[in-house]
Amino acid sequence: xxxxxxxxxxxxxxxxxxxxxxxxxxxxxxxxxxxxxxxxxxxxxxxxxxxxxxxxxxxxxxxxxxxxxxxxxxxxxxxxxxxxxxxxxxxxxxxxxxxxxxxxxxxxxxxxxxxxxxxxxxxxxxxxxxxxxxxxxxxxxxxxxxxxxxxxxxxxxxxxxxxxxxxxxxxxxxxxxxxxxxxxxxxxxxxxxxxxxxxxxxxxxxxxxxxxxxxxxxxxxxxxxxxxxxxxxxxxxxxxxxxxxxxxxxxxxxxxxxxxxxxxxxxxxxxxxxxxxxxxxxxxxxxxxxxxxxxxxxxxxxxxxxxxxxxxxxxxxxxxxxxxxxxxxxxxxxxxxxxxxxxxxxxxxxxxxxxxxxxxxxxxxxxxxxxxxxxxxxxxxxxxxxxxxxxxxxxxxxxxxxxxxxxxxxxxxxxxxxxxxxxxxxxxxxxxxxxxxxxxxxxxxxxxxxxxxxxxxxxxxxxxxxxxxxxxxxxxxxxxxxxxxxxxxxxxxxxxxxxxxxxxxxxxxxxxxxxxxxxxxxxxxxxxxxxxxxxxxxxxxxxxxxxxxxxxxxxxxxxxxxxxxxxxxxxxxxxxxxxxxxxxxxxxxxxxxxxxxxxxxxxxxxxxxxxxxxxxxxxxxxxxxxxxxxxxxxxxxxxxxxxxxxxxxxxxxxxxxxxxxxxxxxxx
DNA sequence: TGGACGGCGCATCGAA
DNA sequence: TTCGATGCGCC
DNA sequence: GTCCA
Numbered sequence: 001x002x003x004x005x006x007x008x009x010x011x012x013x014x015x016x017x018x019x020x021x022x023x024x025x026x027x028x029x030x031x032x033x034x035x036x037x038x039x040x041x042x043x044x045x046x047x048x049x050x051x052x053x054x055x056x057x058x059x060x061x062x063x064x065x066x067x068x069x070x071x072x073x074x075x076x077x078x079x080x081x082x083x084x085x086x087x088x089x090x091x092x093x094x095x096x097x098x099x100x101x102x103x104x105x106x107x108x109x110x111x112x113x114x115x116x117x118x119x120x121x122x123x124x125x126x127x128x129x130x131x132x133x134x135x136x137x138x139x140x141x142x143x144x145x146x147x148x149x150x151x152x153x154x155x156x157x158x159x160x161x162x163x164x165x166x167x168x169x170x171x172x173x174x175x176x177x178x179x180x181x182x183x184x185x186x187x188x189x190x191x192x193x194x195x196x197x198x199x200x201x202x203x204x205x206x207x208x209x210x211x212x213x214x215x216x217x218x219x220x221x222x223x224x225x226x227x228x229x230x231x232x233x234x235x236x237x238x239x240x241x242x243x244x245x246x247x248x249x250x251x252x253x254x255x256x257x258x259x260x261x262x263x264x265x266x267x268x269x270x271x272x273x274x275x276x277x278x279x280x281x282x283x284x285x286x287x288x289x290x291x292x293x294x295x296x297x298x299x300x301x302x303x304x305x306x307x308x309x310x311x312x313x314x315x316x317x318x319x320x321x322x323x324x325x326x327x328x329x330x331x332x333x334x335x336x337x338x339x340x341x342x343x344x345x346x347x348x349x350x351x352x353x354x355x356x357x358x359x360x361x362x363x364x365x366x367x368x369x370x371x372x373x374x375x376x377x378x379x380x381x382x383x384x385x386x387x388x389x390x391x392x393x394x395x396x397x398x399x400x401x402x403x404x405x406x407x408x409x410x411x412x413x414x415x416x417x418x419x420x421x422x423x424x425x426x427x428x429x430x431x432x433x434x435x436x437x438x439x440x441x442x443x444x445x446x447x448x449x450x451x452x453x454x455x456x457x458x459x460x461x462x463x464x465x466x467x468x469x470x471x472x473x474x475x476x477x478x479x480x481x482x483x484x485x486x487x488x489x490x491x492x493x494x495x496x497x498x499x500x501x502x503x504x505x506x507x508x509x510x511x512x513x514x515x516x517x518x519x520x521x522x523x524x525x526x527x528x529x530x531x532x533x534x535x536x537x538x539x540x541x542x543x544x545x546x547x548x549x550x551x552x553x554x555x556x557x558x559x560x561x562x563x564x565x566x567x568x569x570x571x572x573x574x575x576x577x578x579x580x581x582x583x584x585x586x587x588x589x590x591x592x593x594x595x596x597x598x599x600x601x602x603x604x605x606x607x608x609x610x611x612x613x614x615x616x617x618x619x620x621x622x623x624x625x626x627x628x629x630x631x632x633x634x635x636x637x638x639x640x641x642x643x644x645x646x647x648x649x650x651x652x653x654x655x656x657x658x659x660x661x662x663x664x665x666x667x668x
Numbered sequence: 669t670g671g672a673c674g675g676c677g678c679a680t681c682g683a684a
Numbered sequence: 685t686t687c688g689a690t691g692c693g694c695c
Numbered sequence: 696g697t698c699c700a
Contacts, residue, residue, distance in 0.1 A: 091696095107673060108696050150697065189679085191692050223679060223692090269695065282695080315678055315693075525677060527693075550694070565675085568695040577674050588675050589695080 076125035080160045081116050087169030088112030093181025093192040094172055104192050112169075115153055117571055126161055186237040188314055188527075188548070189226030197221050206233040225314045232312065232529050235546040239277040244545055248281045248530050251309050252551070255301050256285065260294060263287045268566040274632035280548035281530060284566055286559045293317075294553040295524035310549070311531040317524035523562070523590055526551040558590050560614035565589030567617075572634040580624055592620060 075081045091109035118138075126134050135157060139149045149157075156166050172178055177192065180199030184190040187206045190198070201220060203209060209217065210230055217227045229236070245267065253265045266272070269282035285294045295317045303310040530549040534542040554562040565573055566589060580587040586595045591611030614620055621628045 105696080110673075111696055152696075189692065193691060221680095225679070226692095280694090318678075523677085525694080527678090552694090564695095566695055570674090570695055573695060574674050581674090586675090590676080 075120045076123045081119035083166050084116035090172040090178035093177045186233040188229035228312050232546045236548050245271050245278050245281050272567045272631045283551040285553035295526050309530050310528050312529035315527035317526050523554045557613040560616045560619045562589045563617045564620045567631045
């Protein structure tokens with residue numbers, strides 16, 4: 001069983017110098033056996049920042065280069081990190097039953113996971129004699145938006161340092177729910193809930209389900225896709241070396257190029273981040289001319305006997321709503337299974353897939369092809385991007401009530417005055433973060449200035465108040481955003497010409513039943529199993545490899561956001577989205593746009609704003625005012641541009657504390 | 669004390 | 685048959 | 696579980 005700690009360690013491999021490799025191997029071993037003994041001393045000398053004088057906590061925030069260096073040297077506390085990560089993993093499967101509801105400890109699990117991840121990336125060992133100091137440094141560097149650990153986190157670190165264990169984690173690990181989860185975790189589609197059901201029914205492993213007939217599996221609640229995945233639980237749901245991933249991708253690339261000349265095929269996920277192994281193959285498809293339904297046709301082709309790459313389908317892309325050459329909306333093909341209860345890989349493309357394949361294969365722009373954005377629109381987008389100053393937004397100024405420097409979020413555009421009694425439905429979070437510029441600044445201050453709430457109050461108070469905070473006087477102007485339509489996704493507007501074909505959103509997935517509302521391009525997602533014959537010259541004992549494979553396509557105008565989202569890692573994405581949220585933006589794999597409050601948008605519309613054309617990853621970073629990070633730099637979730645602001649903010653906070661109340665340092 | 673904690677799509681199931 | 689809730693998946 | 700309003 002590959003533990004979370006081991007896979008984390010694997011993640012760092014590409015950056016290790018030979019000298020560090022041994023250190024990491026030793027730590028990996030230490031992490032596996034839950035011992036911290038072998039790692040601690042090495043980290044202290046190997047870690048460059050440790051040698052720097054550290055006059056104030058904030059000044060140890062690493063530069064990007066240092067961050068990479070820190071990451072490469074892994075954790076100074078591998079045992080602790082492993083323990084916390086295991087606890088998080090275990091809690092994933094633990095049911096919680098309160099009087100109000102039954103569910104799993106998702107947030108608890110997430111809290112452990114997030115904490116463990118930060119620990120795993122922190123090079124300095126925690127030791128009893130300087131624990132408080134180390135924890136403060138750790139908190140400032142890895143949780144810059146708050147700057148302090150929670151009391152529980154401090155407790156757990158202390159517990160581990162003194163006892164070598166975290167009792168809470170052990171408890172969760174030992175629970176039956178967690179054990180059940182562990183037993184079935186390699187089966188696609190069996191999560192915490194079904195794992196517990198199966199365990200209760202007496203099953204103890206995935207292989208014990210293999211012999212069951214389909215009907216029995218169904219009655220046990222094992223979904224059809226899980227049943228199909230069962231056979232591959234061992235081989236497909238483990239990690240694979242890059243070379244194997246590349247072989248699979250080569251086949252996909254070859255077939256995709258035959259089918260859609262000019263197509264761009266990117267291997268995403270951990271592969272793209274440079275890891276030495278990957279859990280699955282992530283294929284991202286983009287076409288400058290924007291074919292609507294790349295995935296079904298490609299999957300169809302890859303599944304043919306003569307290609308034989310795809311042997312099993314787990315999740316299929318549904319039909320997409322498109323406009324054809326005559327401007328008529330129609331469903332464009334997805335895939336569906338054939339044979340009602342078949343557990344075999346019988347399937348068929350919904351008929352249109354064949355015609356699409358044919359027309360595309362002939363090199364003609366068939367009805368499935370769109371040309372969005374137009375060259376002109378693309379140029380506009382590029383031009384607008386070029387006009388955006390590359391200077392990051394002055395977060396400190398924003399935090400302390402100065403000018404908001406975010407190039408796309410000027411106050412006049414975002415927050416025109418509006419009668420305070422205008423009807424509106426907004427969550428408290430939306431109200432606090434987005435509605436009122438002053439509140440927004442306070443929210444940013446809360447992210448930046450941490451360690452005590454007093455600082456946040458001080459920063460918020462520093463901004464001139466013009467209205468009661470309970471009746472926000474401003475809102476996002478939809479009109480203002482519409483006026484920038486040259487840079488926004490064009491499908492929403494009927495001004496596109498002639499033969500263009502818009503792949504519009506499944507708006508019922510987005511927000512409501514009206515699928516005809518033009519909106520966003522609907523990405524297509526496919527999950528399946530790829531079979532790769534043993535390499536030529538391999539010993540006959542070596543059978544074929546089975547790998548999990550995902551194939552996804554987006555509209556060209558979504559290329560940037562899609563690349564960022566499916567390069568990851570997970571925590572980096574969440575940090576980025578959180579950051580975008582604070583700036584009043586919405587970020588996902590399919591769109592980046594201004595957030596609009598519920599009451600300000602038509603019923604059923606989730607965002608009600610024009611997503612920007614984001615064809616390059618750099619656009620995402622630039623529009624957020626962040627420095628571009630290469631894929632391999634996206635493991636950690638420091639937001640670099642926050643660092644200088646943080647250092648200054650820490651200075652300010654320190655000053656204000658010295659002048660004001662003697663607030664205790666919450667990081668200790 | 670109540671809401672948020674990432675954002676999205678597909679499969680399944682049961683209620684309407 | 686449709687629709688919402690739930691479970692699970694992806695990064 | 697934790698944070699915030």
